[in-house]
Amino acid sequence: MVKSLFDRYQMKSGFDEMFESANVPRRHYRRLVERLRNFPLKDLELKRRQADQAFLRQGITFTVYGDSQQTEKIFPFDLMPRIIPDSEWRFIEEGIRQRVRALNMFLVDLYGDQRILNEKVVPRELIESSVHFQKDLVGFCPPKGVFIHVSGIDLVRNHEGEYFVLEDNLRTPSGISYVLENRLVMKQLFPNLFADMQVRPVDQYPTQLLENLKGLAPLGKENPTVVLLTPGVFNSAYFEHSFLSLQMGIQMVEGRDLVVESDKVYMKTTQGLEQVDVIYRRVDDAFLDPEVFRKDSVLGVPGLVRAYRAGHVALANGIGNGIADDKAVYTFVPKMIDYYLGEKPILHNVPTYLCGIPEDRKYVLDHLGSLVVKAVAESGGYGMLMGPSSTKAEQEEFRKKIEANPRSYIAQPVVTLSHHPCVVDGEENLRLVGRHVDLRPFVLWGEDITLSLGGLTRVALKEGSLVVNSSQGGGSKDTWVLYGDE
Amino acid sequence: MLSRTAESFFWIGRYVERAEYIARFVNVHYHLLTEIATREDQANIWTRYLEDTGELEAYQAIYGEVLTRPVMEFVTLCRDNPNSLTNLIACARNNARGIQDQLSSEVWHFMNDFYLSLKGKTELDLWSDTHDLLRHVRNTCYTLDGVMGGTMVHDEGWNFYRLGKNIERGGRTARLIDIPVLSDPTTEPRRISEYHQCLAALKSASAFEAYRKFYSAQLVPKRIVQFLLFHNKFPRSVRFTTTQTSKLVERLAGNSRRAETRQVIRLSGALAADLEFGSLEEVYSTGLSAFLAQVLEQLDQLSNLVAQAFFRTSGYSTSSQSQSQAV
Numbered sequence: 001m002v003k004s005l006f007d008r009y010q011m012k013s014g015f016d017e018m019f020e021s022a023n024v025p026r027r028h029y030r031r032l033v034e035r036l037r038n039f040p041l042k043d044l045e046l047k048r049r050q051a052d053q054a055f056l057r058q059g060i061t062f063t064v065y066g067d068s069q070q071t072e073k074i075f076p077f078d079l080m081p082r083i084i085p086d087s088e089w090r091f092i093e094e095g096i097r098q099r100v101r102a103l104n105m106f107l108v109d110l111y112g113d114q115r116i117l118n119e120k121v122v123p124r125e126l127i128e129s130s131v132h133f134q135k136d137l138v139g140f141c142p143p144k145g146v147f148i149h150v151s152g153i154d155l156v157r158n159h160e161g162e163y164f165v166l167e168d169n170l171r172t173p174s175g176i177s178y179v180l181e182n183r184l185v186m187k188q189l190f191p192n193l194f195a196d197m198q199v200r201p202v203d204q205y206p207t208q209l210l211e212n213l214k215g216l217a218p219l220g221k222e223n224p225t226v227v228l229l230t231p232g233v234f235n236s237a238y239f240e241h242s243f244l245s246l247q248m249g250i251q252m253v254e255g256r257d258l259v260v261e262s263d264k265v266y267m268k269t270t271q272g273l274e275q276v277d278v279i280y281r282r283v284d285d286a287f288l289d290p291e292v293f294r295k296d297s298v299l300g301v302p303g304l305v306r307a308y309r310a311g312h313v314a315l316a317n318g319i320g321n322g323i324a325d326d327k328a329v330y331t332f333v334p335k336m337i338d339y340y341l342g343e344k345p346i347l348h349n350v351p352t353y354l355c356g357i358p359e360d361r362k363y364v365l366d367h368l369g370s371l372v373v374k375a376v377a378e379s380g381g382y383g384m385l386m387g388p389s390s391t392k393a394e395q396e397e398f399r400k401k402i403e404a405n406p407r408s409y410i411a412q413p414v415v416t417l418s419h420h421p422c423v424v425d426g427e428e429n430l431r432l433v434g435r436h437v438d439l440r441p442f443v444l445w446g447e448d449i450t451l452s453l454g455g456l457t458r459v460a461l462k463e464g465s466l467v468v469n470s471s472q473g474g475g476s477k478d479t480w481v482l483y484g485d486e
Numbered sequence: 487m488l489s490r491t492a493e494s495f496f497w498i499g500r501y502v503e504r505a506e507y508i509a510r511f512v513n514v515h516y517h518l519l520t521e522i523a524t525r526e527d528q529a530n531i532w533t534r535y536l537e538d539t540g541e542l543e544a545y546q547a548i549y550g551e552v553l554t555r556p557v558m559e560f561v562t563l564c565r566d567n568p569n570s571l572t573n574l575i576a577c578a579r580n581n582a583r584g585i586q587d588q589l590s591s592e593v594w595h596f597m598n599d600f601y602l603s604l605k606g607k608t609e610l611d612l613w614s615d616t617h618d619l620l621r622h623v624r625n626t627c628y629t630l631d632g633v634m635g636g637t638m639v640h641d642e643g644w645n646f647y648r649l650g651k652n653i654e655r656g657g658r659t660a661r662l663i664d665i666p667v668l669s670d671p672t673t674e675p676r677r678i679s680e681y682h683q684c685l686a687a688l689k690s691a692s693a694f695e696a697y698r699k700f701y702s703a704q705l706v707p708k709r710i711v712q713f714l715l716f717h718n719k720f721p722r723s724v725r726f727t728t729t730q731t732s733k734l735v736e737r738l739a740g741n742s743r744r745a746e747t748r749q750v751i752r753l754s755g756a757l758a759a760d761l762e763f764g765s766l767e768e769v770y771s772t773g774l775s776a777f778l779a780q781v782l783e784q785l786d787q788l789s790n791l792v793a794q795a796f797f798r799t800s801g802y803s804t805s806s807q808s809q810s811q812a813v
Contacts, residue, residue: 056602059583252586269487270796
């Protein structure tokens with residue numbers, strides 16, 4: 001006799017998102033657990049296969065870098081949804097709005113008067129030594145003073161369930177397509193489950209994004225031409241680029257489709273040139289314009305920055321945001337919130353050591369075995385050392401790297417991330433096991449600051465792993481924000 | 487429409503049409519050859535095919551001697567042959583992937599499914615059920631055309647797709663006719679292998695049944711050439727495709743007065759007229775092979791002119807990094 005999925009679930013130490021104690025679900029999970037308790041495991045297995053098929057067929061895949069075959073993989077999808085009650089979500093929303101507002105003020109300041117540097121709240125040296133600080137753009141303020149049109153803020157929870165900000169993504173954050181597709185697939189697989197679960201919808205995101213983008217058009221443009229600029233099919237987030245273009249009904253372009261003439265941007269069409277007013281760019285600063293940034297970039301558009309500075313084209317996100325989501329600058333965000341807003345941070349940072357500061361560096365080098373070391377300039381889970389699971393050789397390698405280039409590294413204590421039950425293969429049947437999760441809400445800045453309802457919950461599907469990035473074997477699950485608290 | 491998008495539509499049409507012809511050709515010949523022909527006849531047919539498509543050297547570099555089985559592996563699954571069925575479908579799918587935002591989701595899913603269904607195929611699959619694999623490719627190509635036509639707006643993109651398809655189709659049919667047994671209008675097929683070659687030419691263009699309705703079952707080289715070259719209602723005759731091509735070019739050019747566009751209109755119009763008013767006497771006085779070579783050359787030129795006129799906005803060729811597609 002096959003038992004219910006939940007019967008054999010074993011809680012681990014740390015914060016469990018779903019269960020308070022063995023077999024006692026948290027209040028906001030009670031209905032879900034009730035509904036799934038009697039769900040036949042065989043059917044669940046079928047559902048899981050259908051989900052995988054749906055992702056593969058639709059080509060919802062990402063490209064694995066460093067793989068000569070350019071393998072396309074699906075981002076593994078876990079069937080068990082993550083639930084966030086209304087009151088908790090309001091708290092997250094408030095915290096993120098505060099944070100993004102402060103970060104944007106920081107960018108306006110840095111590329112303007114630099115008060116925060118002059119008053120030594122943030123060390124000038126830290127900013128000026130960063131490759132992400134675009135010195136040439138000092139003195140340029142983008143339309144309406146907005147740099148951060150789209151961002152993704154990564155949150156984790158510690159052993160007590162308290163939310164922390166792990167990372168800000170202010171350049172070209174990706175993942176929203178998975179949020180939307182995960183929901184679509186869940187609704188197809190479990191239509192009945194949604195009926196009485198009081199789940200708030202997620203699908204207004206593309207409409208909101210398009211509205212915001214249109215609002216950026218140079219003054220007087222009635223029906224602005226908005227395009228999405230993608231690096232192309234080999235980019236790991238290419239699926240998302242085409243997905244969002246399709247959802248918004250805008251043209252997706254590559255750098256080679258655009259040309260700049262008299263500081264105006266045009267796309268090359270079969271009927272000649274057509275002017276472009278707003279570019280939602282998913283190409284990094286470094287590749288955006290070979291006239292200004294990397295000369296060898298073939299992904300960008302020569303002259304784009306000229307057109308941007310002349311005010312003939314709007315870019316989302318602005319140029320130079322990388323300085324504000326630099327992992328070292330991250331340490332100063334609580335100070336920014338105090339400095340610009342005179343408020344206390346609602347969401348806290350994970351404690352962080354800057355290897356550029358001598359005392360911090362000494363501490364880090366003495367404790368390599370228990371810390372997480374991250375390269376400041378890397379993202380996506382590349383270039384990091386997970387202290388507790390690392391070998392001596394790996395630690396020595398990082399010691400050398402840190403000593404050679406201290407500014408480039410930070411370290412954080414290992415946070416015991418919360419875990420969430422996930423459906424995995426068992427010996428005979430599927431079984432439920434706890435896996436670490438994080439949460440990336442997506443933030444849009446237009447007339448107001450709006451958040452995707454919920455965001456992307458990423459799962460470290462490898463047992464014990466704390467790295468949730470898709471490139472490192474992570475998966476994702478549907479994330480439900482409820483209308484109420486249960 | 488973006489020039490790059492137009493170019494991708496055009497090449498989806500060409501790649502899929504090419505795959506369809508190859509699948510049909512190989513299936514027909516494999517079927518006939520295994521039953522009847524001698525080893526030499528087999529080798530001759532494959533050698534001529536590889537010469538025609540310009541692939542003989544590439545083949546010999548990998549497999550050496552021309553034999554039925556390795557040739558079939560080369561044209562269907564070989565990774566190193568850019569024109570193998572799997573590579574053609576992968577190319578079509580990659581083009582589709584690059585313009586996903588311009589396709590209906592039905593087309594994209596179908597295309598992606600098609601690609602996935604071939605991706606893992608090995609020689610084992612080919613030899614365990616050869617007909618099944620080839621039929622699968624051929625039928626899926628047919629169906630894709632239906633999915634495109636039935637779910638997409640019939641605008642520029644659709645017309646570029648059809649333009650690519652028709653240019654490819656005309657060229658492929660022309661190559662089918664260019665065989666010795668058809669080149670002499672006075673003969674009738676005597677040897678059994680000659681008879682089979684006539685049959686294979688028709689079947690490779692999916693034209694045997696249509697031909698039979700028109701001329702009864704008797705296989706007469708002159709009539710076969712007449713049918714595949716000049717028939718005005720059969721969709722794979724060279725004439726039919728050049729007429730379509732000319733119409734499509736005019737539609738795509740609209741009122742444009744650009745010199746490049748006018749040139750495409752002129753050439754496609756001339757080619758359509760040549761086939762519309764051409765006659766068998768003319769063909770045979772020029773020589774069948776020479777006549778077909780001219781047609782093929784003009785189709786090549788047309789393809790180049792289309793690229794110049796529509797895929798690269800003139801004056802910006804330096805910044806255009808238009809991907810070069812395998813022809």
